Amino acid sequence: MKKHIWILVVVVFGCTTTVKVDNDIPTKELPTANYVLSSDQTHNKWSRSIEPIIRINSGEVVEISTEEATDGQLTIDSDTSDLMNLSFDPIHPLTGPIYINEAVPGDVIAVTLHKIEIGNWGWTAILPGFGFLAEEFTEPALKTFELAGKNNVRFSDGINIPLKPFPGVLGVAPNTDSLLSTIPPRANGGNMDDPNIVEGTTVYLPVFVEGALFSIGDAHAAQGLGEVCGTAIEAPMKFLVEIELLKDGSIKEPQYENEDVYAVTAFATTLDEAAKKATRYMIDYLMKEYSLSRNDAYMLCSLAGDLKIAETVDVPHMLVTMSINKEVLSK
Numbered sequence: 142m143k144k145h146i147w148i149l150v151v152v153v154f155g156c157t158t159t160v161k162v163d164n165d166i167p168t169k170e171l172p173t174a175n176y177v178l179s180s181d182q183t184h185n186k187w188s189r190s191i192e193p194i195i196r197i198n199s200g201e202v203v204e205i206s207t208e209e210a211t212d213g214q215l216t217i218d219s220d221t222s223d224l225m226n227l228s229f230d231p232i233h234p235l236t237g238p239i240y241i242n243e244a245v246p247g248d249v250i251a252v253t254l255h256k257i258e259i260g261n262w263g264w265t266a267i268l269p270g271f272g273f274l275a276e277e278f279t280e281p282a283l284k285t286f287e288l289a290g291k292n293n294v295r296f297s298d299g300i301n302i303p304l305k306p307f308p309g310v311l312g313v314a315p316n317t318d319s320l321l322s323t324i325p326p327r328a329n330g331g332n333m334d335d336p337n338i339v340e341g342t343t344v345y346l347p348v349f350v351e352g353a354l355f356s357i358g359d360a361h362a363a364q365g366l367g368e369v370c371g372t373a374i375e376a377p378m379k380f381l382v383e384i385e386l387l388k389d390g391s392i393k394e395p396q397y398e399n400e401d402v403y404a405v406t407a408f409a410t411t412l413d414e415a416a417k418k419a420t421r422y423m424i425d426y427l428m429k430e431y432s433l434s435r436n437d438a439y440m441l442c443s444l445a446g447d448l449k450i451a452e453t454v455d456v457p458h459m460l461v462t463m464s465i466n467k468e469v470l471s472k
Contacts, residue, residue, distance in 0.1 A: 171255050171381055172202050180206035180377065183234040183358070186320035187312070187331060189350040193240035196352070199386040205236045207308070207358045209263065210375040217262040221281045224266055233323040233332070235310060237356030241386060244353040249390035250313065252355065253343040253383040257306045260377030261289040263362045265370070272371035273453045288362055288376060302363050306378060307339045309361045312395075313346050314354035323359075325458035326408045330395045333406060333460050334373070334452035336364045337397075344397040345390065355384065371454045394422065404464035406451065415461035416448050423463045431470070445469045 175197070182194050197203060209215070212231035215223055241250060267282040269275070286294045293303045310323060312330025326333045330346050338344055346353070357380060364373030396405045405426060407418035420442055427438035442463065451460040 174204040175201040177204040180208040196240040235356040235358035238354035240352035248348040249387040251385040256381035258379035263374040263376030273369040309359035311357040316349040402464040419463040
C-alpha cells in the first residue's frame with residue numbers, strides 16, 4: 142500500500158475544547174498539530190449518522206485525548222463492588238469522529254501512530270459472563286496499576302509486564318444509520334484489540350462513507366494476543382497520529398505495517414473462517430504488490446506467513462491476522 146497525503150492525531154489530557162494550535166511550535170521533531178480534541182468529545186457507537194467533531198483537510202494534524210474503557214466509572218482506587226456496578230452504556234468512549242475532506246467510499250485512509258503516551262493509571266478485570274473461559278471464571282476480579290513514568294508494571298511477586306501501548310479501537314464509520322455496538326471488530330476496523338498495532342505502525346482502513354469519519358479509543362497499556370479474559374490494561378492515552386488519504390487503494394478489511402512486517406486482518410464468527418479470510422487477503426496483497434501468481438502467493442503464505450489470533454472475546458466476531466516479515470518482502 143503506497144502513501145501519499147498525511148493527517149495527524151495526538152492526545153492531550155485535561156483538554157476540554159477543540160482549539161487551534163500554532164503550527165510553528167515543533168513537537169520533538171514530530172508533525173505539529175492543527176487541532177486538539179479532548180477525551181470528552183466522544184461517542185460509543187458506529188454509524189454514519191454520528192456528526193463529526195471536526196472536518197480536516199488531508200495533511201492537517203489533530204491531537205486527541207482518549208478516556209479508559211469505562212469512561213471514568215473506575216478509578217485506581219476502585220474495587221470489585223465498583224466493577225459489579227458498572228453501567229455498560231458508556232463503555233468504549235471513542236474520540237471523534239473526524240471527517241476527512243475528499244474521502245469517499247472505495248478510498249483508503251492510512252493512519253500512522255507516530256507517538257503513544259500512557260496515562261497515569263490502568264486496570265484489568267474479570268467480568269462475570271465475559272471472556273474466553275466465561276463459564277469457568279464466574280467471580281469478579283479487579284487489578285489496578287500506577288503507570289506514570291513506568292516501562293513495566295508489577296503484576297505479582299516475580300512477575301512484571303512490559304508496557305506496550307496501543308489503541309484497542311480505531312476505525313471508520315460503516316455505511317449504516319443504525320447505531321452499532323463497538324464491542325465486535327468489523328470491516329471498518331473497530332475493536333480489533335491487536336497488540337501489534339503499536340507506535341510506529343500504519344493502519345490502512347477502507348472507507349465506507351463520505352469523509353470516512355475516523356475515531357479512536359479503548360486504549361491498552363499492555364495485552365497478550367487473544368485478550369482471553371476480556372480486558373487488557375485499560376488506560377487513558379495520548380496519540381500522535383498522521384492520516385493519509387489514498388485514492389489508489391482498495392481493501393476489504395484493515396491492514397497494517399511497521400518497519401518489521403506487513404499484516405492483514407480478518408474478522409469472522411469462528412477462528413477457522415477468520416484465518417481463511419486472512420490468508421486470502423494476504424494472497425491478494427502479494428499478487429497486487431509483488432506481481433505473484435495466485436499459486437506462488439499461496440505458497441509464500443505457507444512458507445513465510447504467520448497466522449495469529451488477535452482477539453477471541455468480542456462476540457460475535459473474532460479477529461485473526463497474517464503477517465509476513467519485511468526481510469522476506471524486500472523491494
